[in-house]
Amino acid sequence: MSAALTRRGVLASLTVALFSGCALPVIPKRPAPSLDDALGWIRHDGDGRYTLWLPRVEMGQGILTGLKQIACVELGVGWDAVVVKLPCTNDIGRVKATVGSDSIKDFALPLAQGCALLREAVARGSFASPGDPPPALRWPTADRPDLKRPPLAQGEAIVTGQPLFVADVRRPGLVFGRVLYAPLSPEFASLPRAFDEAAARAQPGFVALVRDERFVQGQARGLGIVAATPGALDRIEQALAVQWQKEAPASGWRELLDIDARLADGDRLTHAVHDDDVPRHGTWDLDLRFDIPPAAHAAMEPRAAVAEFDNAGKLQVWVGSQDVFYQRDVVAKRLGLDDDQITVHGHRVGGAFGGKTICTVELEAAVLAKSVRRPVKVQWTRAQEFAQSFHRAPSSHRVRVRLKDGRLQHWWHGFVSSHILFTNAAMPPWMQAASRFVGDAGVARGARLPYRAAARETRFALQRLPLLAGPWRGLGAGPNHFVTESVIDECARRVGQDPLTFRLAHVEDARLARVLARVAQMADWGRPLTGERVGRGLACGIYKDMSYAAVVADVAVAADGSARVLRLWCAHDCGRVISASQVRAQCEGNLVWCVGMVLVEQLDLAAGQVAASGFADSPIPRWGDVPAMHIELVDEGDAPTGAGETAIVAGGAAIANALRAATGVRLTSLPWRAALATMPR
Known part of the structure; x- marks a missing residue:
């Protein structure tokens, strides 16, 4: 049983025991896929043709293409021999939701095994007996020229306007x-x-x-x-x-999340990510506050x-x-x-x-x-999407650091956030109150510091808010990495070290060090930039303890204070890459989200309601905001992991660190505002 299911089980037990008089909402069931499940996804239709019932939802991440590619390789057939159909509850057994960048990580191997068994069964005329050794898989070392760059599944239908949605x-x-x-x-x-x-x-x-x-x-x-x-x-x-x-309405989200008010009241924060006992007495070399506002998902399709x-x-x-x-x-x-x-x-x-x-x-x-x-x-109309959907969980952070001999000594990070996995869009107040016993892994995601220090303490508290908040691309990974990587950059500046050198001296994970070194090489890190009010920034991170990304950003700040991202370089390691073009597309999408997160996106609230009714009120990046992007996939043969949301851990902080280099201003409250560029350095 996974950790998420364990937490859910604990929560269900607590709520049934403590609140037996209250109606429980429906809890999602998310079983891990198995070979037996996969045998129900693929069917031989005769004459060398097959049907694949996709056990995932296709939402632009390209999983239809990726899983079809695996099926074709394992079955030993051409692209047109496999017809893929999107999921229907009558056609396949229950599968977990398409979330968390888990589709290749969890579904590629069972599908490959199922297709290999079917391939052998078709050749033999019957399935093997129980206990017979499974056939060898082809997908980890597949090198078929016709499938290395497969056509985008449903690509023609999209551009010709065929009914898909x-x-x-x-x-x-x-x-x-x-x-x-x-x-x-x-x-x-x-x-x-x-x-x-x-x-x-x-x-x-x-x-x-x-x-x-x-x-x-x-x-x-x-x-x-x-x-x-x-x-x-x-x-x-x-x-x-x-x-x-x-x-x-009685109060707004800002007052309820105020980290400094919590600390002034003696709140030690309930949930620990790092639980070293960092000394509170003495001076701090850095003491910074960050505030992350709510933001909409802004999907093109209501x-x-x-x-x-x-x-x-x-x-x-x-x-x-x-x-x-x-x-x-x-x-x-x-x-x-x-x-x-x-x-x-x-x-x-x-x-x-x-x-x-x-x-x-x-x-x-x-x-x-x-x-x-x-x-x-x-x-729903666009106005309903803003008013009735849940949004990115806002959070308020305080980070304090002591440095010694050019190294991290003490790291203390406290923050308050609304719930994410236990979203108030689906859970009543009494049920969220019970969730405080088990925390919220979505809120904690990305808060673990990947750097060495003599002592690290990271804690958070949960607060139900007067707006709907829940899973937003990467959950807490984007905001939390934005905070930690901004502070690490400031630490490097404080001790007079290059940000890359400082990170490499502290990094604990060899794969994280590898993407850092790779992106530095790609961007020619250390090369001076030319022009006024231009800056270069670096950031990195680990997504869900499984995938790695490092990003370098170049920005320019105009005389009026408006900022523009010029270029982004990204080194991305999600293990074995099945469909390189689709992984690059996911990286690009994540990086555009990072541009929006830092430069333009905000969701204002007034009198207890979302003020926005369209993209004019809650802007997203436009084509002119999208910079040149250079992406390199690092594949050293590790097991495939998630690609869907990984780059979100690094892009935002890289842009903020570049703004710091260009203007001398540390961005601590999103998004960037032109007036910040006129602040004294």
């Missing part, structure tokens, strides 16, 4: 639904107090007004509408003119679902989710159905980044479809 689903008699909620965080109680039903019914395209107790988000109660066209939904919503009864009941009461749901089985579990429980009464069809997801893991539009569509007895499509 759940928003493309069309059903006979399809109508369109929306569930309205108060313009307020679901952490505050709200419900529809009054509305003009007659005016709504008078609108062309009106189908139904649906009141249902299952329209619930946190403490918010919703109201459903159904229309004949998507455009009619806007007119009906406007005509309803819902008046909301709302709880008044979430959507289609639901349809047949005459026998069986339900089909088409989803764009990271976990089709979890959608089945939640909808079954909330509608009182058995698993065999629901079929959930997975579709390609237009960006998720941890944000499409819970059940939202899927349940809304199912409830509306049951009410009107017609197939219903629900697709």
Whole structure:
């Protein structure tokens, strides 16, 4: 059993024992894949053709291409001989959600073994007897020219606009639904107090007004509408003119997370990452505070679902989710159905980044479809994505360091964050309170210092916030590495050492040292930059104790204080690389996230609600913000690990360290603001 499952099991036991009178939400089931499972993913169709039921969700990370490549190599067939179908709950056994950069790490070997067994069975005309030695695998040393650079699976369909996404689903008699909620965080109680039903019914395209107790988000109660066209939904919503009864917000996230207020109250912080006892008395060489604000996932595809009941009461749901089985579990429980009464069809997801893991539009569509007895499509607007989704967990950090003879002596890092794995988007307050006994591994991710010191102490506390927060690309890895790598850079400056030299003198892991040395070579580290207000920065990190990245960034700061990233170099080690082009694409995506994280992304809140309704209010990087990127994959034959989120550990801090070099200003509160460039050095 994995550590995550163990924590989940402990949490379930605690909550059942302590809060037996409260209803438990559905807990995701995430079994580890096995060879027996893999034998159900691949099927021989005769005449040398095969069908692969993809046990992962394709959301732009290229896993459809990568796993198909493995299948073709092991089966010994050409690319066109294998047809890949996206997951459906009726076609394969339960698999865990597509999260955590685990798809190649956990699924490549079982799939390769299953395909090898099928290859031998087809050649022999029957499967081997139990106890027979398994056939030799080909995938670790595959060198087939036709599969070294395979075509992007579904690539042609994407560029020609073929129907791949759940928003493309069309059903006979399809109508369109929306569930309205108060313009307020679901952490505050709200419900529809009054509305003009007659005016709504008078609108062309009106189908139904649906009141249902299952329209619930946190403490918010919703109201459903159904229309004949998507455009009619806007007119009906406007005509309803819902008046909301709302709880008044008491405090904001900044006050609740304030690390210095916690420390002033004597809070020693509950959960330990490093638990050395660092002396508190005496002076510190560095004492820095960092504040990481919330940020949106900003996926290009707003979430959507289609639901349809047949005459026998069986339900089909088409989803764009990271976990089709979890959608089945939640909808079954909330509608009182058995698993065999629901079929959930997975579709390609237009960006998720941890944000499409819970059940939202899927349940809304199912409830509306049951009410009107017609197939219903629900697709959130961009404004709903900002207002009703969960976002990057904000955090507040204090880091104190003592240095001795040019080396780290004492490292003390304390921070407060909202929950991530135990997100308040899915867990009520009483259940999150129970989670304090076991911590939150998502919050801790990336907080472990990979450098030697005489004593290291890193602790954190959890705080439920008045906004929804949860998994965001890499979970805590991006923000936590941003903090630690910024401080390490400042340590090197304090002792007058080159940042690369300082890191290499302290690094504990040989693979981390290897990517550091590699990226320095790629970028010609040490070469002076020319021009005014330009700077170069370096950072590195380890993702989930399994994958490694190091990044060098060059930036330029204009006279008005605006900053631009000129170039990024990245050395990336995720072990054995199956599909090099897809891994590079993931690195590029992560690095663009880092640019956004440091330079532009922010999610403002006002009066208990997210202020943004579109990308104009919550910006993301534009094409002009994307720098030249040079990526080198380090593959020394280690077992394959995660590539999906690894570069997030290094890119942000490398950019911030470059800004420090260009301006003399240490960025401690994201994002960069032009006024910072005018601060005294």
